[in-house]
Amino acid sequence: MSRNDLLSPLRLGALDLPNRVIMAPMTRSRAGKGDVPTAATAEYYVQRATAGLLITEGTQVSQQGQGYAYTPGIHTDDQVAGWRRVVDAVHEAGGRIAPQLWHVGRLSHPVLQPGGGLPVAPSAIKPDGKAFTPQGMLDYVTPRALETDEIAGIVADFARAAENARAAGFDAVELHGANGYLIDQFIRSGSNQRTDRYGGSVENRNRFMLEVVAAVTDVLGPGRVGIRFSPNGAYHNMSDNDPAATFSYAVEQLNRFDLAFLHIIEPLADDHQMSPPPGATRVAGLLRGLFKGPLILNGGITREMGDRLIAEGAADAIAFGVPYIANPDLVERFRRKAPLAQADRATFYGGDERGYLDYPVLEQAA
Ligand SMILES: Cc1cc2nc3c(=O)[nH]c(=O)nc-3n(C[C@H](O)[C@H](O)[C@H](O)COP(=O)(O)O)c2cc1C
Numbered sequence: 001m002s003r004n005d006l007l008s009p010l011r012l013g014a015l016d017l018p019n020r021v022i023m024a025p026m027t028r029s030r031a032g033k034g035d036v037p038t039a040a041t042a043e044y045y046v047q048r049a050t051a052g053l054l055i056t057e058g059t060q061v062s063q064q065g066q067g068y069a070y071t072p073g074i075h076t077d078d079q080v081a082g083w084r085r086v087v088d089a090v091h092e093a094g095g096r097i098a099p100q101l102w103h104v105g106r107l108s109h110p111v112l113q114p115g116g117g118l119p120v121a122p123s124a125i126k127p128d129g130k131a132f133t134p135q136g137m138l139d140y141v142t143p144r145a146l147e148t149d150e151i152a153g154i155v156a157d158f159a160r161a162a163e164n165a166r167a168a169g170f171d172a173v174e175l176h177g178a179n180g181y182l183i184d185q186f187i188r189s190g191s192n193q194r195t196d197r198y199g200g201s202v203e204n205r206n207r208f209m210l211e212v213v214a215a216v217t218d219v220l221g222p223g224r225v226g227i228r229f230s231p232n233g234a235y236h237n238m239s240d241n242d243p244a245a246t247f248s249y250a251v252e253q254l255n256r257f258d259l260a261f262l263h264i265i266e267p268l269a270d271d272h273q274m275s276p277p278p279g280a281t282r283v284a285g286l287l288r289g290l291f292k293g294p295l296i297l298n299g300g301i302t303r304e305m306g307d308r309l310i311a312e313g314a315a316d317a318i319a320f321g322v323p324y325i326a327n328p329d330l331v332e333r334f335r336r337k338a339p340l341a342q343a344d345r346a347t348f349y350g351g352d353e354r355g356y357l358d359y360p361v362l363e364q365a366a
Contacts, residue, residue: 005307006334010052010317012294013223013260015096015171017052017317020310021331024298024321025055025100025174025228029132029350031072035060037082041072042089043357047328049095052317055174055263056086058102058181061161062154063114065182067104069134070350074099074164075157083168091169098172098226101161101216103154105182106143106191107236109133118144120154122185122192122199122208127237132349148196151208154182159215166220172260173220175212175227179265179274180236183209184229187246190239202242202249209250213257222258226296230265231283232276244283251290262291263319267299274299288314303334329361338362 010017032038045054060066060073073079083099090097106121109131113119121143130137146154158175165173177183185191186208192199198207209227217225231240231247240246251262266284267275276282288295297309298319306318320330326343327333333340347355 019052020317022319023051023054024319027057029070035073042086049093050331054097056099062157065103067108068132087169096171100174102176103182105185158212162216162219172224178228178230180238188240226261228263261294263296272300
């Protein structure tokens with residue numbers, strides 16, 4: 001039997017991928033009026049359509065779920081129509097694409113909220129830092145703790161977003177359960193001090209996540225829903241008193257749903273911005289053993305490391321973030337073992353086509 005590597009095909013849930021190079025979800029804050037994806041959005045993903053799977057930038061499931069200026073939504077008719085044009089263009093180019101369904105929870109600001117209200121969260125704990133709003137960078141505020149009977153409404157927002165994703169023609173969806181956003185805020189003990197059935201025990205803290213997964217898989221069926229976690233990530237003031245126990249339970253429960261994939265951010269190197277804090281127990285290997293479906297790993301992974309992780313069976317596929325910004329033809333560069341272009345951080349978020357559509361492919365660069 002031949003050894004698998006990044007360029008081997010993979011069955012990922014209901015999808016057949018020509019390779020195991022996944023584009024990681026990346027917010028670029030360039031949506032148009034009404035937070036609608038534009039022709040430039042379509043061009044950006046088409047340029048990268050040779051990926052095994054494109055996972056889009058975080059896409060808010062509701063107005064309440066938005067935390068950054070100019071991020072696309074998937075809750076209005078115009079947004080769904082905009083995504084339909086993106087998906088059609090990617091399919092035309094031979095690619096596969098899944099939106100990342102996102103609710104930011106406390107990582108928002110009243111200027112982005114319906115009626116100027118407070119952002120919502122499991123508990124009224126203010127994150128450090130500032131929100132990127134249409135009025136500039138504004139300090140985060142103390143969020144409002146959700147009432148128990150409001151939670152079903154947010155689960156319904158995720159289900160509606162999944163219906164909209166299907167209407168737009170997407171191949172699958174990824175639920176954003178990582179990086180300190182709403183699902184992660186419920187799961188981890190540092191941001192969840194609830195005393196109702198959504199807080200306290202590991203079972204209770206995972207309840208919201210599992211309700212969202214149940215609702216979204218009900219809409220999309222088997223093999224079309226994935227979920228992303230960052231079990232050890234400290235980003236956005238996140239912490240958990242026992243990540244191994246918390247996420248082992250999460251993953252064991254997820255085995256009931258026939259998911260397309262589990263996507264874990266846990267960089268191997270200590271100097272990556274998303275690396276676990278010093279001394280933290282790494283859990284990706286543990287979760288690999290518990291999860292019955294395909295595993296995508298992410299975080300500072302190079303071609304050489306990716307090939308090795310796949311050959312060793314530590315992952316089925318690898319997601320690449322920053323490398324995909326500057327290398328639209330990342331798969332071809334891997335095939336040729338060609339050098340990678342470096343991304344310009346100044347143009348990561350917001351702005352125009354510079355740093356978005358103008359990174360050349362190899363022939364153009366030569
Ligand atoms: C500009 C930028 C935007 C990002 N936006 C998102 C996002 O919307 N959703 C998400 O889950 N992760 C987001 N991330 C994290 C990436 O998906 C990825 O986890 C991170 O870049 C580490 O992978 P890498 O070392 O291959 O870049 C973002 C990263 C960058 C650089």
